[in-house]
Amino acid sequence: MNMKIFVDTDADVRLARRIRRDTVERGRDVDSVLEQYAKFVKPAFDDFVLPSKKYADVIIPRGGDNHVAIDLIVQHIHTKLGQHDLCKIYPNVYVIQSTFQIRGMHTLIRDRGISKHDFVFYSDRLIRLVVEHGLGHLPFTEKQVVTPTGSMYTGVDFCKKLCGVSIVRSMENALRACCKGIKIGKILIHRDGDNGKQLIYEKLPNDISERHVLLLDPVLATGNSANQAIQLLIEKGVPESHIIFLNLISAPEGIHCVCKRFPSLKIVTSEIDVALNEEFRVIPGLGEFGDRYFGTDD
Template identity: 65%
Template sequence: MGSKSVEDLLEVSTGVHFSGFHLDDLEPRSLGVEQPTTSAAESVPKQPFVIGVAGGAASGKTTVCDMIIEQLHDQRVVLVNQDSFYHNLTEEELMRAHDYNFDHPDAFDTEQLLDCMEKLRHGQAVDIPHYDLKSYKNYIMPSRKVNPSDVIILEGILIFHDPRVRELMNMKIFVDTDADVRLARRIRRDTIEKGRDIRTVLDQIRGMHTLIRDAKTTKHDFVFYSDRLIRLVVEHGLGHLPFTEKQVTTPTGSVYTGVDFCKRLCGVSIIRSGESMENALRACCKGIKIGKILIHREGDNGQQLIYEKLPNDISDRHVLLLDPILGTGNSAVQAISLLIRKGVPECNIIFLNLISAPQGVHVVCKSFPRLKIVTSEIENGLNEDYRVIPGMGEYGDRYFGTDDDEQNVISQI
């Protein structure tokens, strides 16, 4: 395998300090069969050394792979990207491609990846698909022919998910990068490399935000554009639910392969502003059960649970928690804590809202790191009265058309 063994090179590489690396399995498994002293050993193919490189989207996995390849310049090295094994999107999925969850394990054809790896490990050349990230197909461009090599680098965001893929690896590397840095990189990459018009989407959302934030906007227009934004948030939140592949027979007698979303689902609205989001949820999920939580607010320091009515089997369901405004986060923490006491796993809760203050996001995520928050805009912060700024005023009053006196009566119940 050249003048230096892969083990020697990897031992040297571990002496270099890579910021954000978490290395495990540093003691590599044997690269192949034991070397007999006879010349017959030359006819026995050697097993390649497999390195797995995982990490969040835009974390710098490609850069790490390039560094490894540079250090293994004396070896035959091949890079296999998990992105090459995305499933082709169906016509229905193409219509909602921007809502498709490409970061879910089911988005990848893992069986095809395993088949390619098995052939490479046994000395056979393979054709790696070239997935086109603009058309969401793998047959638009010619595949890449890959020959057997001494070292195989497997790279991808979920390359550690399937235990069968992990078992192939002699070494695993996870690239840990700050989420804000990854987000900035991903937006730039998606707009340039994937042809996604993020600016157009953001401009449309910002236009609706401009209308609902304007103090002169009528109640009718406020409700209309709030409902449009809420619908977008709800649909995006539903995209984070687990789904499985499902085949159905069409009226033409053909078989259509699609997906079946999680049916064990319910909504929970934080009274009373959260009730403004219920219609959008019902429009997207026919017949969905919706529970209620009422929390009495006293400034920023006191929250008291007044009332709750939740489905009896809520512990077995995924929960969409509804509240259009995330301010300090204290009321949200109360509501989420109640759901967890009722047996709902933290990872099964998705918090949906229209606007979020950074302070509230921090409080919620620090307390419940496995929970997901879906929002349409992050605010500047909170003022001295703990009100979201720039905000949109008292959301419940503007949406339901109540005045200050009526609001005060409700607050005292």
């Protein structure tokens, strides 16, 4: 269930409503209503209904008269309905909110006729949005500072133990733009001819087990190379829940593959595409990201 709601109405109100309903709609007298209430209704409520309150996500006092609570629930349901289906299946998958600006940038980088300069420019803009969204999932601590007016401002302090890990030819430029001086490790996984499971090279910070890790890969396709990179981080001592996997675009098959194996990490992407084709390329996709970004394509 997406949301468990307990409507907490006063016992006097509940009894008054029952008396009114049973006497008016069912033709019963007050004595029989009170006898049934005392013998069956109240004990059943105490034994079965009230204990469920501690499992509720939301407790609403005053029921239908609580318009603020109802509006919040309606907004939450609208948000859920607007999510990609995979976000409903996997609560650890986050797609940045789409706007006309974001759709426009996706249109540009997916156009095979775009220049390399424009591809790099708009890819970096999109990747930075993904990085910023990913940073929002890191733990924060409260911090107070004194402003130039001499006033006290209560804010938050950034996560200090943080590093990026780039699956080579990836997204580190946007990460460096957002996080000054951040350590970035490197992983190279050979994708062709071996189902994405051949680790070629890795160089990671020595204290990576003590850090939260932003794992960077522009395209999540089959998920095989991603799984190997994540497994390597876990073997190095990084808790699964400390890994945030950042993608520019993702295929549903890759999300299924990664989330089923690593349900505690978070995936942040700017768009979930339709599927993989017979050649395991993301459709509609944007082609070979590294070649287009670095100008090494034909």
